[in-house]
Amino acid sequence: MVSIRSIKPEQTYPLRHSVLWPDKPFEYVKIENDDEGFHFGAFRDEELVAVISLFIDDKEASPVEARFRKFAARPDLQRQGIGTKLLNHVIAEARRLGATSLWCDARLDAAAFYRRFGMEAVSEIFYKGPIPYARFSRTL
Numbered sequence: 001m002v003s004i005r006s007i008k009p010e011q012t013y014p015l016r017h018s019v020l021w022p023d024k025p026f027e028y029v030k031i032e033n034d035d036e037g038f039h040f041g042a043f044r045d046e047e048l049v050a051v052i053s054l055f056i057d058d059k060e061a062s063p064v065e066a067r068f069r070k071f072a073a074r075p076d077l078q079r080q081g082i083g084t085k086l087l088n089h090v091i092a093e094a095r096r097l098g099a100t101s102l103w104c105d106a107r108l109d110a111a112a113f114y115r116r117f118g119m120e121a122v123s124e125i126f127y128k129g130p131i132p133y134a135r136f137s138r139t140l
C-alpha cells in the first residue's frame with residue numbers, strides 16, 4: 001500500500017542524492033528555491049520510497065507553467081507503479097495551482113516513461129555532466 005503525501009524539502013534530499021546524484025556532494029541536490037516548491041513523497045509502510053518536487057517558477061507568467069524536478073524512486077522499488085502515482089499526483093496539483101502546462105528536464109533514460117504521460121521532447125539534447133537530457137512538456 002503506497003500513499004502520497006506532502007513533505008518538507010529536506011525530506012527529499014536523501015533520495016535525490018542516493019538515486020540521482022550519488023557521486024556529487026549532498027549539498028548538490030538542494031535547489032535554491034526549494035522553499036517555494038511543493039514536495040511530495042510516496043510512503044510504503046510509513047517509509048519514504050520516492051520523491052518529486054513541483055515548482056511554479058514565474059508566478060506572474062500567463063499562462064502559468066509548472067515544472068517538476070528531482071523525481072526519484074528507490075531503485076529496488078522502481079517499475080512497480082509508484083512513480084506513476086507520484087506523477088499523476090503532480091499533474092493534478094499543477095492543475096489545481098492553475099498551470100496550463102507542465103515541463104521537466106528529463107533524463108533520456110526516462111523518456112519512455114514520460115511519453116506515457118503525454119509528455120514530448122521540446123528541446124535539443126543537452127548534458128548535465130555525462131547525462132543526456134531533453135526538456136519534455138505537455139499541456140494540462
Ligand SMILES: CC(C)(COP(=O)(O)OP(=O)(O)OC[C@H]1O[C@@H](n2cnc3c(N)ncnc32)[C@H](O)[C@@H]1OP(=O)(O)O)[C@@H](O)C(=O)NCCC(=O)NCCS
Binds near residue numbers: 079
Ligand atoms: C523515473 C522513475 C521516477 C519512475 O518511477 P517508477 O516507480 O519506476 O515508475 P513506474 O513503475 O510507475 O513506471 C511506469 C511504467 O513506466 C516504465 N518505466 C519506469 N521507468 C522507466 C524508464 N526509466 N524508462 C522506460 N520505462 C520506464 C515501467 O516499466 C512501467 O511500465 P509497466 O507498467 O509496463 O511495467 C524511477 O524509475 C527512477 O527513480 N528512476 C531513476 C531516476 C530517474 O531517472 N529519475 C527521473 C529523472 S528525469
